[in-house]
Each structure stands twice: as C-alpha cells, then as structure tokens.
Amino acid sequence: MAIAMATSRVVLECYGVVGIANRKLKHGKAELLDDHSYQRGIAVAIAGEQVVVDVYVVIEYGTRISEVAHNIMNSVRDLLRRMLGSAAVRVNVNVQGLRISA
Numbered sequence: 001m002a003i004a005m006a007t008s009r010v011v012l013e014c015y016g017v018v019g020i021a022n023r024k025l026k027h028g029k030a031e032l033l034d035d036h037s038y039q040r041g042i043a044v045a046i047a048g049e050q051v052v053v054d055v056y057v058v059i060e061y062g063t064r065i066s067e068v069a070h071n072i073m074n075s076v077r078d079l080l081r082r083m084l085g086s087a088a089v090r091v092n093v094n095v096q097g098l099r100i101s102a
Contacts (some may be wrong), residue, residue, distance in 0.1 A: 004040070004042040010079050013085075014071050017058075018059060019041045020038050021093075022056065022096075030096035041055070042056070051088065052091075052092070053076055056096050057072065058096055065095055069093040073093055
C-alpha cells in the first residue's frame, strides 16, 4: 500500500501523464481513478528478491509514448531503490489510453 501510494505521486508528476487508470477497461475505455483509488491502477508484487511494479496510465495525446513510459520507469525505479534500498526493481508501464486536453 505504501509503495503504491508513493509510486502514484511520482507517476502523476511525470510529464505527459494525464492520470492513473484502472487495470481493467470499462466498456473498452480507460477509466481514470481519483485520489483515493490509485491502488487499483498500480500493482506491486515480490518475485524472489525483485520488486515488480505494474503501472496503468493514461497519457496526453501528442506526447511520445515511449519517452513518457521510460520517464515513468526511471522515476519509479529511482524512488523504490531509495525507499527499499534494493537495486532489484522492475517497472512495467501499461498505457490504457490517450487523452486530448481541451
């Protein structure tokens, strides 16, 4: 829970991220989560000695998806290495959708 909350703060600060999305699509569309339910869009698992984090996001249309995803991966990895003192961290970014801002 603490890892998911810290991860959500870092992810939302990344350029190009509109918000954290639910892991499951709703009627084929991404559902943005509010502040109290970010844990439904971030999955944390322990595989041996490695921490694996899956992040589900909606990205701003027009940004480079690969750059935004790499930025998220690096930011979350750095945060968790500082928090946990472990270099064994894997971050998977799942882009659930794109949004055009008005």
